Amino acid sequence: MVEVRRSTIIDAPVDEVWAILRDFNGHESWHPAVATSAIEHSAPVDMIGAVRRFRLSDGSELREQLLSLSDKDWSFSYCILEAPIPLMGYVATVRLKPVTDGDATFWEWRSTFHPPENRKRELTALVADQIYSAGFEAIRKLIAARSGRMRPAAPAAPPAAAPQPVPVADRAASPGTERTQAIIVDRYGGPEVLRWGEVAVQPPEPGEIRIRHRAIGVNFIDIYCRTGYFDLLQPPGVPGMEAAGVVDAVGPGVTAFAVGDRVAYACPPVGAYCRLRTMSAELVVPLPPDIDEETAAAGLLKGVSASFLLHDVERVGAGDVVLIHAAAGGIGQLLVQWARHLGATVIATVSNDDKAATVEALGAHHVIVYSRTDFAAAVLDITGGAGADVVYDAVGRDTIAGSIRALAAPGHLVSFGQASGPVGEMDVGRLASKSITLSRPNYGHYTDTGAKIARHAERIFAALRSGAVRVAPPRRIPLADAAEAHRLLESRATSGSLILV
């Protein structure tokens, strides 16, 4: 038996490092050796016994099983079930400890296994260097990039003048202050940090209204806020950026709304995972009578995104060829329907046949299952070599190179997310090969005034009303079980929207 042990110090607080490492499927987005990864049977990423099946960049496939995971001790262990190399009986443990002297993190990664005698040195070096040390380096870079350029470039970073989040602690308690049930994040971490509790709700000040929520949207950005990937939420705080409900009280000077009006919103600041909330009336839109609260909570944020992506970032129109990645996802489904309605030829990529069927039903003209087909070659094939006029890419690292290959000249690459990992650095000179325009839109910049939000809301409501786009009935989960909603979203077990009620 050999023992491999590597350890390092990461210059970030332990909770921040743990939030990245505890995701058993997350290595896909940060480890340089891992090309793609999925949890079998859509199990939650932190379920003991979950199996991750992943492919290395050299094409070989491995399966590993989670044996233990402790958020209290910041550690997990796992074993190899199948591998193309003889790492027999491989059991590994990842363990973090806080370094109180300097607020850093000690990270130890160690394993034991039984290699064949003649390959002992080779396999020991492979595990130590290409897996463990390379992993340390990748996390170090990721965290450095995050504190530097990643955060401002995040798709939904708040505008500079974003109002402050709902504080969990009471402001100076004024008359009329109420308390409400809420989900509270005391520290960054997994779904288990979502605590059911109570927070104070201030009476509306000038320009504010108080809303009694009837349905609350659950979005991937809420997970990024919970883990600390985006700093939109400073613990302790209430997550959530989307909800619909009824106006309960109106502050001085507010003329646009009256008590009893049905309203919705989809924007920072965070604070939607609660029953009752006070916020700026500027950020809230009235709900038309024919749009119910649950549809609004399920579709407003995604609809606003689709609105500015298709109308402002690019003006998609008749005859355009549009390539949409992750087309079965929340925003993807809206983009497919809406782009088709605008007259575009829609080419969609998805990861499996079930999702392909979903996206075909939504009206995509061509669907590519990218896990078994080179999507860039397929797009060139479909377009007779011309390529797509615009590519909507929220997948990031895994697709960006193919997206450029799939573009027409001149073409427009719209990068608005990074589900597979950060896009990283890009050689601007390469864009000249196809006279490519590159856009990196930020949700905050398209929703930071009442006028902008109102324009997008009108567009999405009109599209819903005319049937140009449909939002599938969302799955309803009790607000107290928000952690369950996050687990479902993270495991990619659901394709439709989730709402909290």
Next chain:
Amino acid sequence: MTKVYVSSVIPAPAASVWAVIRDFNALPAWTPFVAESRIEQHMLPDQIGCIRNFALKDGGRIRERLLALSDYDLSCTYSMLESPMGVENYIATLSLTPITDGNRTFAAWQAEFDCAPEREGQLARDIANGVFQAAFTALQKRFQR
């Protein structure tokens, strides 16, 4: 039960740091706050159950019993028998872990104890800063590269 946890990075290989701290009678040699120390009953300083009896530079006297010592895990656990601090059930563990990256050492010192509730915060801060961190800072200086 109050818990104190302090950890630091010492710029030297774990074996070198361990050679300094494994001697249960060596506090005067590596911490800034111990004046003199002896092992009671002529026991050896790495014998489980031995008691170190030491005087602080500010005059207080402390007796501590060695409960566990592992040259494999590079860790040492002890309990406090007598002290002027007013704590009970005090058990502490000092452990080292190699940091292969840079051949350095991760040092962690944790303690658990009972005391009067109103003294808990101040006492925990005093132990964390005045004892554990002060000792780690001395180790860092000693091994400064």
